[in-house]
Amino acid sequence: MYELIAGTLASYLLGDSVTQFSTIIGAYLSAMGIGSWLSRYVKRNLVGVFVQVEILVGILGGASAALLFLVFEQVTSFRVILYADVLAVGILVGIEIPLLLRILKDRFEFSDLVSRVFTFDYAGALFASLLFPLLLVPHLGLIQTGFLFGMLNVLVAIWLLFSVPDVIPGAHWQRGMALAALLGLLAGFIHAEDITGTAEAATYPGKVIHAQSTPYQRIVLTRAGADLRLYLNGNLQFSSLDEYRYHEALVHPALASLAQPRRVLIIGGGDGLALREIWKYPSVDQVVLVDLDPVMTRLFSSNNLLTQLNGNALRSPRLSVVNQDAFAWVRQAAGRLAPFDAIVIDLPDPSNYSIGKLYSLSFYKALGGLTHADTRIVVQSTSPLVARKSYWCVHDTLAAAGFQVTPYHAYVPAFGEWGYLLAGQKPWTPPARYPEGLRYVSVAETPRMLHFPADMDYVAAGVQRLDNQLLVRYFDEEWGAYAAAW
Amino acid sequence: MLVIGGGVSGLAAGLRLHDAGRDFLLAEMEDQVGGHSRSGTNAITAFPWGAHYVPLPSEESTEVRRLFERLGIITGYEKGLPIYDDYALCADPDERLLMYGQWQEGLLPKLGVSKAEQAEHQRFFAQMETFRNLRGQDGRRAFCIPIDASSADPALRALDRISFAAWLEDQDYGGEHLLWLLDYSCRDDYGAGLAQVSAWAGIHYFAARNGRAANTDRETVLTWPQGNGWLVERLAAPFAGQIRTRALAVGVQDGPRPLTNLYLPEEDTVLLVESRAVILAVPRFVAARIVHSPAARPDAGDFHYSPWLVANISLDRLPAGPGAELAWDNVAYGQSMLGYVVATHQHLAMNPRQTVITAYWPLDHLPPAAARAEALARNGETWKTLIAQEILRMHPELAGAIRRIDLRLWGHAMVRPVPGFIWGKARQQALQDHPPLFFAHSDMAGISIFEEAYTYGIRAADAAIRHGPHPT
Numbered sequence A: 001m002y003e004l005i006a007g008t009l010a011s012y013l014l015g016d017s018v019t020q021f022s023t024i025i026g027a028y029l030s031a032m033g034i035g036s037w038l039s040r041y042v043k044r045n046l047v048g049v050f051v052q053v054e055i056l057v058g059i060l061g062g063a064s065a066a067l068l069f070l071v072f073e074q075v076t077s078f079r080v081i082l083y084a085d086v087l088a089v090g091i092l093v094g095i096e097i098p099l100l101l102r103i104l105k106d107r108f109e110f111s112d113l114v115s116r117v118f119t120f121d122y123a124g125a126l127f128a129s130l131l132f133p134l135l136l137v138p139h140l141g142l143i144q145t146g147f148l149f150g151m152l153n154v155l156v157a158i159w160l161l162f163s164v165p166d167v168i169p170g171a172h173w174q175r176g177m178a179l180a181a182l183l184g185l186l187a188g189f190i191h192a193e194d195i196t197g198t199a200e201a202a203t204y205p206g207k208v209i210h211a212q213s214t215p216y217q218r219i220v221l222t223r224a225g226a227d228l229r230l231y232l233n234g235n236l237q238f239s240s241l242d243e244y245r246y247h248e249a250l251v252h253p254a255l256a257s258l259a260q261p262r263r264v265l266i267i268g269g270g271d272g273l274a275l276r277e278i279w280k281y282p283s284v285d286q287v288v289l290v291d292l293d294p295v296m297t298r299l300f301s302s303n304n305l306l307t308q309l310n311g312n313a314l315r316s317p318r319l320s321v322v323n324q325d326a327f328a329w330v331r332q333a334a335g336r337l338a339p340f341d342a343i344v345i346d347l348p349d350p351s352n353y354s355i356g357k358l359y360s361l362s363f364y365k366a367l368g369g370l371t372h373a374d375t376r377i378v379v380q381s382t383s384p385l386v387a388r389k390s391y392w393c394v395h396d397t398l399a400a401a402g403f404q405v406t407p408y409h410a411y412v413p414a415f416g417e418w419g420y421l422l423a424g425q426k427p428w429t430p431p432a433r434y435p436e437g438l439r440y441v442s443v444a445e446t447p448r449m450l451h452f453p454a455d456m457d458y459v460a461a462g463v464q465r466l467d468n469q470l471l472v473r474y475f476d477e478e479w480g481a482y483a484a485a486w
Numbered sequence B: 001m002l003v004i005g006g007g008v009s010g011l012a013a014g015l016r017l018h019d020a021g022r023d024f025l026l027a028e029m030e031d032q033v034g035g036h037s038r039s040g041t042n043a044i045t046a047f048p049w050g051a052h053y054v055p056l057p058s059e060e061s062t063e064v065r066r067l068f069e070r071l072g073i074i075t076g077y078e079k080g081l082p083i084y085d086d087y088a089l090c091a092d093p094d095e096r097l098l099m100y101g102q103w104q105e106g107l108l109p110k111l112g113v114s115k116a117e118q119a120e121h122q123r124f125f126a127q128m129e130t131f132r133n134l135r136g137q138d139g140r141r142a143f144c145i146p147i148d149a150s151s152a153d154p155a156l157r158a159l160d161r162i163s164f165a166a167w168l169e170d171q172d173y174g175g176e177h178l179l180w181l182l183d184y185s186c187r188d189d190y191g192a193g194l195a196q197v198s199a200w201a202g203i204h205y206f207a208a209r210n211g212r213a214a215n216t217d218r219e220t221v222l223t224w225p226q227g228n229g230w231l232v233e234r235l236a237a238p239f240a241g242q243i244r245t246r247a248l249a250v251g252v253q254d255g256p257r258p259l260t261n262l263y264l265p266e267e268d269t270v271l272l273v274e275s276r277a278v279i280l281a282v283p284r285f286v287a288a289r290i291v292h293s294p295a296a297r298p299d300a301g302d303f304h305y306s307p308w309l310v311a312n313i314s315l316d317r318l319p320a321g322p323g324a325e326l327a328w329d330n331v332a333y334g335q336s337m338l339g340y341v342v343a344t345h346q347h348l349a350m351n352p353r354q355t356v357i358t359a360y361w362p363l364d365h366l367p368p369a370a371a372r373a374e375a376l377a378r379n380g381e382t383w384k385t386l387i388a389q390e391i392l393r394m395h396p397e398l399a400g401a402i403r404r405i406d407l408r409l410w411g412h413a414m415v416r417p418v419p420g421f422i423w424g425k426a427r428q429q430a431l432q433d434h435p436p437l438f439f440a441h442s443d444m445a446g447i448s449i450f451e452e453a454y455t456y457g458i459r460a461a462d463a464a465i466r467h468g469p470h471p472t
Helices: A002-014 A017-041 A046-072 A078-104 A110-139 A141-163 A171-190 A192-196 A243-255 A273-278 A294-302 A304-309 A326-333 A353-359 A361-368 A388-400 A446-450 A470-485 B008-019 B062-070 B115-133 B154-161 B164-170 B176-190 B199-207 B229-242 B284-290 B368-377 B380-394 B425-430 B450-467
Strands: A207-213 A218-224 A227-232 A235-239 A263-268 A286-290 A319-322 A340-346 A371-380 A404-412 A416-424 B002-004 B025-027 B039-041 B046-048 B074-078 B081-084 B095-099 B102-105 B248-253 B259-264 B269-274 B278-280 B305-315 B329-332 B339-342 B355-362 B402-415 B437-439
Touching: A002 A017, A002 A046, A002 A078, A002 A110, A002 A141, A017 A078, A046 A078, A046 A141, A046 A171, A078 A110, A110 A141, A141 A171, A141 A192, A171 A192, A207 A294, A218 A294, A218 A304, A227 A304, A235 A243, A243 A273, A243 A340, A243 A371, A243 A404, A243 A416, A243 A446, A263 A273, A263 A326, A273 A286, A273 A340, A286 A326, A294 A304, A326 A353, A326 A361, A353 A361, A353 A470, A361 A371, A361 A388, A371 A388, A388 A404, A388 A416, A388 A470, A404 A446, B002 B008, B008 B025, B008 B229, B008 B450, B025 B229, B039 B229, B046 B355, B062 B074, B062 B081, B062 B450, B115 B176, B115 B199, B154 B199, B164 B176, B164 B199, B176 B199, B176 B355, B248 B284, B278 B450, B305 B368, B305 B380, B329 B380, B355 B380, B368 B402, B380 B402, B437 B450
Parallel strands: A263 A286, A263 A340, A286 A319, A340 A371, B002 B025, B002 B278, B095 B329, B278 B437
Antiparallel strands: A207 A218, A218 A227, A227 A235, A371 A416, A404 A416, B039 B046, B074 B081, B095 B102, B248 B259, B259 B269, B305 B355, B305 B402, B329 B339, B339 B355
16 A cells, blocks of 8 residues: 555656656565565564554554655655655565564464465455555545555554553553554544645646645645646646746747846746746846745745756846835835846736735836836736736736836637736837747747737726726636636 | 824824924823824734724815825826825725625625615715705805815705704605615714714715815725824924923913913923913813813813724734625624724735734714713723624634734714704804914814814914914
């Protein structure tokens, strides 16, 4: 059972289930071999050692799923811990069967004994391998399954400690230890959901490989094959398969239109993906990234999978990360900091009143204090197809703040048709060239991005103000209708 | 000159004297100015202790508009309409109502309200709109802020002699939900329900406010995390050096140069202040006790005041609830406590983790004197338990999230516009100045609002300045 748990977990977290399962099961079996070999060194007190092994297997095996989930984000070399855990459990389990044979050897005929022990072992393996995918994982999840089997191991030890205490030296204190282990595992079983939020796993396509609640949001990372996805409060932020389309479209029309962009401000974008695109401009020597949530920027600058995706963009000496509220920061910084050449606003969609403030006329006016005559601002602004009024409301709000606004859009399969708005004190002129190596944005593609077919063309939508939150109401209405239709 | 009282009217008078370059002292008995607009602050946020918003100033509120221009609340004009500072306008959503276990946007009940009742609501608000534009025979608007600018048309003033409840009955308004809303509104602004206040006052609440803006709707109000404490800080700032707190005026002897006894508790002494004029920016019932004059005998016998309890509740998480999202003002249908405002609502930060909510409770279930006696007889712990119960009735999910409750009992929070008061003799007498004694307080209007307090303060200071020659 424990090798099934470890194999599944490794597939969830690291992907590539064939490799994960074969290496985990291989490691587990060879560890069992080591355990069997080590069992020869047990000369006396066979029952006592068996009991202790059971307790240890219970603790280590039972808690391993929870432990691996928890350490996944904290360490850089997750595989070392994974295989160490698999080896330790394998060795302990490997000791079990030879010990059991030796304990029982005086009670049964040898052939009968071997036959019985292995029959039960293999029948048990079949039972477990059916139980695991059909019942345990769907209903309990990996973590609770782990704790459940850990408790079974400890219960075997407890049963022995109470039924044959005479043959176990120190049975008394070992009972205490076993009961403590049982309680610990039970507590883990009960609080399993708190550990990973496995309950939410069902609501996401793909496997949840990281889930964390911060004071500001719920961060969930999922993986399905090569597709890594980030969800904030249940809303998809990117899919690793096509995020390049979204981020190239977000950054390059603005940046490439500038002769020598030097200072760039990113608001939101703690995933470092917009930043990855910005580093494609060698003239950029200073980027300030303002993202409220330190957990986001930390996660995306430390986790292997994520730093691979953003090319370690967050680990640059030219970057200063400010984990502050964007509105307060902008109001403080306006007039005190030198203006930026480009401002990239990559905030979550305006799905609540709190975030709606960062799409308001007041915010854009305050942002004006960080611009000069040639500053180019770009705002990600939801789907002009699904949420047409919302999109044009952001447009009208930027225009009301005194900016010249250019709308454009891009097709991002994970999101659908997506909208952006360029803003500045002067009108925007399409770039004559883009950086090398882009996969989506190009000089040829730009006119298509600028063209709005009739079904998402301009509608007068009004201005998002702090005291009317018009945009949040549109957004709720339009995406609500969309969700209901699907 | 001496200004007694550092509430809004006293501060207005002080600011006007300061602008005129007069030598004056403002004596405030508490350790902080602001009166009923005072505010507090803790590690989470600033919060109000009393008055917490000002509606958009009406056409007639010229002094208040001038002040708002000065403080940058009005940033300019567009097509003749004031442009208000976006950050001072109450952020959306502004109000929500808890009814049948569900929060709905706005305070006008909608859930489970019959078609007939909805028609009645429309009729009422249409009638109020008519009153808003109505002018008396003298050409003045029927209902104004400041109240003294209202028409003197006897037909309109007759509305002051009956109760709002009687007028509503006469006009055939009887729907439960409308009556609740109107009762709530009267309790909110006057600390007394629709049976206690005059019809003129009740209609005034809906018909007087005609202020418009270039950049927001007419219903939007101006507010700050610390409520009107924000205004108090800015009113007092220019002449902070002339304010003496913890100075209690215990007696004012009328005369060509009036003599005032100021008790200073720190030194346990009485300071005798001689001045050219005294502006008594105190409620009428206080003026009645401290003024000693054969000519000016302030009589407070016909002034009735509503007692209130205000509680500031620090929470470890934001209130939630089913239905409409948390608003600035949150009210439960049919509850004795009026509800609460959220101090962090005007904060720009995302998702504050903690907040302070200010709960308002007019104690109008008994006549004022009896309600005061009952309130004083309860100790702080009893009050806190009551407040916590009321909050948890609205928000069972806040169990365990109440970090602390701070209380303030206002024995005389608001003057009560009982039938006959606003256009009666007692108020007319109170409006008389007795140079060199001048009076300024919102209770002279018969309603307790910032605009009245401020305007009377300015008026008294202007009269005092006219009275005496500029000292050289």
